[in-house]
Amino acid sequence: MSKKYIFPSDPAVQQKIKNWQDLKFGLFMHWGTYSEWGVVESWSICPEDEGWTQRKGPYSATYAGYVKAYENLQTTFNPVKFNPEKWVQAAKTAGMKYVIFTTKHHDGFAMFDTKQSDYKITDPKTPFSKNPRANVTKEIFNAFRKQNFMIGAYFSKPDWHSPYYWWPYFPPKDRNVNYDPAKHPDKWNQFKDFTYNQIQELMTGYGNVDILWLDGGWVRPLSTVDTTVDWQKGIKFNQDIDMPKIATMARQHQPGLIVVDRTVSGEYENYTTPEQEVPAAPLDHPWESCITMGNSWSYVPNDQYKSVSTIVQLLVKIVSRGGNLLMNIGPGPDGDWDTEAYKRLQGIGEWININGEAIYGSKAVAPYSDGNVYYSQSKNGKAIYAFVMGNGEQVNVPAAMDIKLDNVKGLKKVTLLGSKQSVKWKVNGSGVHLQMASAVNNLKHAAVFKLAYN
Structure with a gap:
């Protein structure tokens, strides 16, 4: 290097x-x-x-x-x-x-x-x-x-x-x-x-x-x-x-x-x-x-x-x-x-x-990763993406999970790419708590939450 x-x-x-x-x-x-x-x-x-x-x-x-x-x-x-x-x-x-x-x-x-x-x-x-x-x-x-x-x-x-x-x-x-x-x-x-x-x-x-x-x-x-x-x-x-x-x-x-x-x-x-x-x-x-x-x-x-x-x-x-x-x-x-x-x-x-x-035109954003969750940010700063990694091909996304984030100000909406499940969210001490009606088990390789900002 x-x-x-x-x-x-x-x-x-x-x-x-x-x-x-x-x-x-x-x-x-x-x-x-x-x-x-x-x-x-x-x-x-x-x-x-x-x-x-x-x-x-x-x-x-x-x-x-x-x-x-x-x-x-x-x-x-x-x-x-x-x-x-x-x-x-x-x-x-x-x-x-x-x-x-x-x-x-x-x-x-x-x-x-x-x-x-x-x-x-x-x-x-x-x-x-x-x-x-x-x-x-x-x-x-x-x-x-x-x-x-x-x-x-x-x-x-x-x-x-x-x-x-x-x-x-x-x-x-x-x-x-x-x-x-x-x-x-x-x-x-x-x-x-x-x-x-x-x-x-x-x-x-x-x-x-x-x-x-x-x-x-x-x-x-x-x-x-x-x-x-x-x-x-x-x-x-x-x-x-x-x-x-x-x-x-x-x-x-x-x-x-x-x-x-x-x-x-x-x-x-x-x-x-x-x-x-x-x-x-x-x-x-x-x-x-x-x-x-x-x-x-x-x-x-x-x-x-x-x-x-x-x-x-x-x-x-x-x-x-x-x-x-x-x-x-x-x-x-x-x-x-x-x-x-x-x-x-x-x-x-x-x-x-x-x-x-979540990949193209993105930039790194703190905290970069936390456990099996990785982050990227859109170039215009209007979205942060949280990638949830699985252990193999299938990714099991639990119905409720916490996303660690340094910046939650102005957060407007959270969606799970490739899924019709609606995602409810609320800010907590370390980032955002996500809640869905049920776990999602049909996504492959890495599941991606999109957090949309102002």
């Missing part, structure tokens, strides 16, 4: 962040050649002894043999079921409002038609290059933009395929650059140019882009390293890629662009991105929790997907803290999602259709 958030000075960026904060729910997609093996994205070619970097399968005996086989996946990658309109429809049904797509992960395989490398989905070596929709980044952005989604380009700053980052003269040692940029400035400048040029391609050839979501936070100025963060202790070299130059160029092409230089505090981390977690309390700056729908970021056969209830309750908890939920689904090697992902999105959408007004 960033300690030194800097609010952007550009009014266009400020406005876009406000618009983005109102959306609350987005789709993340990690997709690349690694989906063919059903392994973790990129990390198995990283020579670190971590749980998520373990090599598996017939090529795992030697590092060099594994990397060669991994990079050879380019020659068999052919996701013929690719149909971004199907994804858009499912995401829209679920109530998602923006998309972040991995245009390039750490392994360096470009899911767009870069001119800087032949390690890309549109290269003749890749079977899918012959498909009219081979430039999948462009196709995805166009399809989602047509349905008024905000568009985000995920881009990995490190590139483990680039000879300017992992110089073949040395073996790679870990996730970092494998030479000292101070000793080999020409090599590092080549990498800076390579990175700048790829980002410029994304900012100029892919229509309106709203968010540049930069991953790989070890590529950063050495002066910004926080040695209290475990993974940053391994950063020994100054890996400054000149973010001021990149951001200036990107915003010349995409005015108001939100830049998310993950974990690098300062003016190019326009919002922070807690990963696989929900902050315990509201943060004092814009933020988004990125969380997987399954257990993995990328496609794994028979992955275990979170239940609709779990996802809805994650969304509620995040919104109650003033954040956004970016939910990841990993497309498979055939170019489609697991059928379970579609089922989850359908179930979320059914809940959103009833309760969406």
Whole structure:
């Protein structure tokens, strides 16, 4: 989490962040050649002894043999079921409002038609290059933009395929650059140019882009390293890629662009991105929790997907803290999602259709949560919503309950969304006492009381 958030000075960026904060729910997609093996994205070619970097399968005996086989996946990658309109429809049904797509992960395989490398989905070596929709980044952005989604380009700053980052003269040692940029400035400048040029391609050839979501936070100025963060202790070299130059160029092409230089505090981390977690309390700056729908970021056969209830309750908890939920689904090697992902999105959408007004355009309001009750407030302040969480799919709302609230002045009416039950209420010492004719047991995932004010 960033300690030194800097609010952007550009009014266009400020406005876009406000618009983005109102959306609350987005789709993340990690997709690349690694989906063919059903392994973790990129990390198995990283020579670190971590749980998520373990090599598996017939090529795992030697590092060099594994990397060669991994990079050879380019020659068999052919996701013929690719149909971004199907994804858009499912995401829209679920109530998602923006998309972040991995245009390039750490392994360096470009899911767009870069001119800087032949390690890309549109290269003749890749079977899918012959498909009219081979430039999948462009196709995805166009399809989602047509349905008024905000568009985000995920881009990995490190590139483990680039000879300017992992110089073949040395073996790679870990996730970092494998030479000292101070000793080999020409090599590092080549990498800076390579990175700048790829980002410029994304900012100029892919229509309106709203968010540049930069991953790989070890590529950063050495002066910004926080040695209290475990993974940053391994950063020994100054890996400054000149973010001021990149951001200036990107915003010349995409005015108001939100830049998310993950974990690098300062003016190019326009919002922070807690990963696989929900902050315990509201943060004092814009933020988004990125969380997987399954257990993995990328496609794994028979992955275990979170239940609709779990996802809805994650969304509620995040919104109650003033954040956004970016939910990841990993497309498979055939170019489609697991059928379970579609089922989850359908179930979320059914809940959103009833309760969406308590989610979108809302802001955090004290006391944020109390036991199994969570709160949000409409942007105009005319309604507070109290979400009552259940233990599973069914929510049992008792006939009488107390809602803890700091502000009850001007309260006019209380309703239970999705129910015809009338709700009587009276102010008490700690908030509001609610009374209905009988308990309500037919609501799913989270029941929502709307408290309307003047």
